[in-house]
Amino acid sequence: MQSQSTQSNRSSHFSSQSWRQNLWLKNRDSFEGYLFIAPFLFVYIIFLIYPFFKGIWISLHEWNLLAVAFNPDAKEFIGLQNYRDMLWGRGMTWGLDNLLGWRLLGLAMLAPIWWSVQRGALRSKAAIWLSLSIVLLFGVILGIHPGDDGRWYDRRFWSIVWNTLAFVLLTVPLVTSIGLGLAIALNRQSPIMALFRTIFFLSQVLSVTVVTLIWQMIFSPSQGIISNLLQVFGLEPITWITNERLAMPAIVIATVWWSMGFAMVVFLAGLQEIPTERYEAARLDGAGPWSLLRHITLPGIRRTTTLVVILQIILHFQVFGQSHLITRGGPNDSTQVLVRYIYQTAFRDSELGYASGLAVLLFVIMLIFSVIQLRLNREEGV
Amino acid sequence: MVGNKRLYWLMIAGLSIFAFLWLVPILWMFSMSLQPNNLLARTTSNTALGLIPIPFTFENFVRLFTLGLTPRWFLNSMVVAIGMTLLVLILSSLAGYAFARIPFKGRKIIYPLVLAGLVIPEQAVFIPLYTMFADWNLHSSYSALIAPRLAVPIGVFLMTQFFRGIPVYIEEAAELDGANRWTIFTRIMLPLSLPAMTTLGILTFLYAWNDYLWPLVSAQSKEMFTITVGLASIQSNFAQSEGLGRVMASGVIASLPVVIIFLIFQRYIVRGIALGGGK
Numbered sequence: 020m021q022s023q024s025t026q027s028n029r030s031s032h033f034s035s036q037s038w039r040q041n042l043w044l045k046n047r048d049s050f051e052g053y054l055f056i057a058p059f060l061f062v063y064i065i066f067l068i069y070p071f072f073k074g075i076w077i078s079l080h081e082w083n084l085l086a087v088a089f090n091p092d093a094k095e096f097i098g099l100q101n102y103r104d105m106l107w108g109r110g111m112t113w114g115l116d117n118l119l120g121w122r123l124l125g126l127a128m129l130a131p132i133w134w135s136v137q138r139g140a141l142r143s144k145a146a147i148w149l150s151l152s153i154v155l156l157f158g159v160i161l162g163i164h165p166g167d168d169g170r171w172y173d174r175r176f177w178s179i180v181w182n183t184l185a186f187v188l189l190t191v192p193l194v195t196s197i198g199l200g201l202a203i204a205l206n207r208q209s210p211i212m213a214l215f216r217t218i219f220f221l222s223q224v225l226s227v228t229v230v231t232l233i234w235q236m237i238f239s240p241s242q243g244i245i246s247n248l249l250q251v252f253g254l255e256p257i258t259w260i261t262n263e264r265l266a267m268p269a270i271v272i273a274t275v276w277w278s279m280g281f282a283m284v285v286f287l288a289g290l291q292e293i294p295t296e297r298y299e300a301a302r303l304d305g306a307g308p309w310s311l312l313r314h315i316t317l318p319g320i321r322r323t324t325t326l327v328v329i330l331q332i333i334l335h336f337q338v339f340g341q342s343h344l345i346t347r348g349g350p351n352d353s354t355q356v357l358v359r360y361i362y363q364t365a366f367r368d369s370e371l372g373y374a375s376g377l378a379v380l381l382f383v384i385m386l387i388f389s390v391i392q393l394r395l396n397r398e399e400g401v
Numbered sequence: 402m403v404g405n406k407r408l409y410w411l412m413i414a415g416l417s418i419f420a421f422l423w424l425v426p427i428l429w430m431f432s433m434s435l436q437p438n439n440l441l442a443r444t445t446s447n448t449a450l451g452l453i454p455i456p457f458t459f460e461n462f463v464r465l466f467t468l469g470l471t472p473r474w475f476l477n478s479m480v481v482a483i484g485m486t487l488l489v490l491i492l493s494s495l496a497g498y499a500f501a502r503i504p505f506k507g508r509k510i511i512y513p514l515v516l517a518g519l520v521i522p523e524q525a526v527f528i529p530l531y532t533m534f535a536d537w538n539l540h541s542s543y544s545a546l547i548a549p550r551l552a553v554p555i556g557v558f559l560m561t562q563f564f565r566g567i568p569v570y571i572e573e574a575a576e577l578d579g580a581n582r583w584t585i586f587t588r589i590m591l592p593l594s595l596p597a598m599t600t601l602g603i604l605t606f607l608y609a610w611n612d613y614l615w616p617l618v619s620a621q622s623k624e625m626f627t628i629t630v631g632l633a634s635i636q637s638n639f640a641q642s643e644g645l646g647r648v649m650a651s652g653v654i655a656s657l658p659v660v661i662i663f664l665i666f667q668r669y670i671v672r673g674i675a676l677g678g679g680k
Contacts, residue, residue, distance in 0.1 A: 052505025066552035070529035226611035288675035
């Protein structure tokens, strides 16, 4: 009986416009729609949205993992104090000469931005916002530092932020340029090129622990393949991992090897989107390979390049395994990065409150880059 | 034209050398896993810098499967990766179909809210998740290893995009024939979405297999380690305990499933990355 009535309703969806039937149809849509999304929505709220806000909540507390596990009331609400301890110090002053070189370098970014506006590659509204943020960050904020008798509340925090940033600044250009170069070289239909593409992507599918297992052996001064090779030529082995200046380059090299395939594949997809007619037309005009590269290929994948760079920045800010397993953050904290600091603060020192604050900060950094990426995509969509 | 051809072969030669160097780390791991432990304790560069496994032995692999926890870890990883993949496929295809095709009330609000979850990284939630699973006494269990990852909305996004691309008239025809929504979904939409589901499934499997931070935090008993975490736990002290050859054999075993899947489904993986990268 019931099935008969739904039957008639369904066919009337296309024929009759009776409002009562429409109402039922609309409600049926809502009912069924929620039934379909309910399973996902359930896990989404419980395992992503709720923990996200709980993380912010924890960061407002003095929250010791072991104490609270023992007695749920052993936490203390302290407002924003964790953030103050992280970001601020005692006896802070502002100096023009603090980090002067880096700040000048940062301010120098204004030039290419306004040059892009002149060429019409960037809208002036976007350029104004970018310039304002740059002036604020490099001109003002980075001048803040502890005075002669002051100090940061957390002596390690800013150097760890700097290490993470250095890791990103070294890794991203290398991954992007190697990925781009290989994509341009391998963008041909032939079996041997397909084989090359497979080989260069292969390292990407390995897990971080396999990558670190291999590379800590490669860098080993006594057993590593680099040392063995140097020994053949009678040279001294290099102490990569225990050398403060070489530890960071070592994990950068391992990371480039591990994550280059992703950039290459995105670039290959971007290259496919450049219409072949453009190349043919330019060739008819007598353009050589270099001029094809400069005037057609590179401009054609400018969007892709921006995308790769931003996705890489987001990805590599989350670096953890390489630092945790190859160098263990050392020597002397020189490869200690944010996520490892969060991990240790939470699970070695049991300071969940402070660790959550660090995690919120990491989220904010990554949110900034995600928003930039969304903005760029929207511009592309228009 | 002749000059072009020479340039081409020069490029092939250069790429071949680079590709070989790129493979050296993997070859070396593989080669070491096939050399005797006592030899490796003395030298890691016996034949051709150790890249050729002479003298040769299978002992490391045999030992691996008779001693130690590696087989258990491998099994754990399989359960977690397959379980997570199946559940992600079910949840994402259901939700994706609804967001793409069912005009339910609130859809225009809920869908953006779901996508907003894309900007929340794992590192921002792993501490609160830890406390939640600790409160529920669920750490060191398969459900703890699987559940948090199901909440990531990238699968819903991919499936919604895919279902939106399917022409509406197919459903309308089925609807005229009296098919209800569930029948349309299971009999028509799901079979059509097989390529998208394959892509999503493979990427999820690779992610699950290689995930490190959450299993490291949640799997506290050695018996519940995934292979990724287990491998990390033995590599820090391999010289004394396990022997280099056996650790390398564990690395090979840990890589085998993902490498095989990659070689078979390369096209899907590449498409998925291009798609996801283009989001």
